[in-house]
Amino acid sequence: MKTLGAIAVIITGALLLYASEDFPAWGDPHSPASQYRVSQHYILKTFEETSVPNMVTAILADYRGYDTLFETVVIFTAGIAIIAILRGPIDKRVRLRLASEKKLRESNLILAQTCRLLVPIIQLFALYVIAHGHHSPGGGFQGGVIFGGSLILLAISFQLQTALDRVSEKKAILLAGVGVLIYSGIGLVCLLLGGNFLDYSILHNLLQVDPITARSHGILGVEIGVAFTVASIMFAIYANLSSRGRMKGGL
Amino acid sequence: MIWQFDIIILGFLLIAAILALRETDLLSATMIFGVYSFLMCLLWAEMAAVDVAFTEAAVGAGASTVFLISTIYNTKRKSSD
Numbered sequence: 001m002k003t004l005g006a007i008a009v010i011i012t013g014a015l016l017l018y019a020s021e022d023f024p025a026w027g028d029p030h031s032p033a034s035q036y037r038v039s040q041h042y043i044l045k046t047f048e049e050t051s052v053p054n055m056v057t058a059i060l061a062d063y064r065g066y067d068t069l070f071e072t073v074v075i076f077t078a079g080i081a082i083i084a085i086l087r088g089p090i091d092k093r094v095r096l097r098l099a100s101e102k103k104l105r106e107s108n109l110i111l112a113q114t115c116r117l118l119v120p121i122i123q124l125f126a127l128y129v130i131a132h133g134h135h136s137p138g139g140g141f142q143g144g145v146i147f148g149g150s151l152i153l154l155a156i157s158f159q160l161q162t163a164l165d166r167v168s169e170k171k172a173i174l175l176a177g178v179g180v181l182i183y184s185g186i187g188l189v190c191l192l193l194g195g196n197f198l199d200y201s202i203l204h205n206l207l208q209v210d211p212i213t214a215r216s217h218g219i220l221g222v223e224i225g226v227a228f229t230v231a232s233i234m235f236a237i238y239a240n241l242s243s244r245g246r247m248k249g250g251l
Numbered sequence: 252m253i254w255q256f257d258i259i260i261l262g263f264l265l266i267a268a269i270l271a272l273r274e275t276d277l278l279s280a281t282m283i284f285g286v287y288s289f290l291m292c293l294l295w296a297e298m299a300a301v302d303v304a305f306t307e308a309a310v311g312a313g314a315s316t317v318f319l320i321s322t323i324y325n326t327k328r329k330s331s332d
Contacts, residue, residue, distance in 0.1 A: 026252065026298065027299075054302075056302040057302075129305075137301040137302045137304075137305050138302070138305055139302070141306060141309075141310075142302075142305045142306055142309045145306075145309040145310050145313065145314050146309055146313075148314065149309070149313050149314060149317070152314075152317055156317075234314055237318065238317060238318065238321060241318055241321040241322055241325070242321035242324065242325070244325050
């Protein structure tokens with residue numbers, strides 16, 4: 001069986017390598033993908049239409065807003081499904097909160113103090129990535145994962161309970177829902193003001209700016225929603241995975 | 252793109268991929284998988300797809316490594332095959 005599998009893999013790999021010859025060269029401006037009028041429009045008009053220098057963010061959150069909305073919903077659903085599978089009964093004794101001094105003594109002092117210094121910086125960077133997503137690489141997904149990562153670092157270096165004291169599992173799931181709500185809420189506001197769903201330029205009266213800047217602001221709002229969902233789902237998944245769904249112990 | 256740099260990254264990528272599959276200690280396999288993700292991130296950055304590189308670094312090397320480690324911690328460390 002193993003040799004058969006190896007033969008199948010080698011043949012498929014060889015075919016793929018052979019087929020890759022037909023691909024256009026990397027970065028070729030005459031390739032079909034770059035020639036298509038939609039890509040031309042994005043490349044030439046993104047900054048004019050949305051005042052967002054980072055084309056990737058503009059396409060992700062504005063032109064392809066539906067995609068990103070449902071990606072966020074997918075993350076939310078995946079997180080809820082993982083929690084539903086892993087979640088076990090809560091041990092009543094665990095609910096007792098330990099004094100923070102006791103927790104510090106139990107974990108490695110150097111590790112704990114280093115992470116205590118690092119966590120706020122990581123969180124600040126995460127907020128920068130979210131807020132600066134339309135000017136530099138980054139955005140809601142990346143910033144959200146980094147923010148969730150800072151909470152996970154807190155849970156690893158101290159104890160799971162330390163992180164859960166700050167963001168409880170219930171709060172994390174609630175925040176994940178709030179993120180999806182922010183995203184779809186912005187879309188709904190656009191709809192109520194008479195525009196299309198997720199057409200941010202209609203928000204210009206509400207935000208007191210011109211329609212082009214309104215699209216930029218709309219993208220920011222949407223990114224914040226994405227970040228809420230991603231960060232809290234990341235942390236909720238970690239908390240469930242590391243403690244077998246019992247919210248106790250952890251790594 | 253600098254082709255010498257590409258060759259080095261792709262070579263290491265191949266080594267990391269094969270090692271991650273062959274390693275029976277799942278914790279080291281996870282570490283090698285993290286290395287694979289970082290190499291992939293380098294490759295994306297080199298192809299000027301910085302947003303993708305950023306996501307790969309945050310999700311591939313960061314979050315998924317943590318998830319895999321916490322799963323190994325709660326199951327068993329040695330692979331049976």
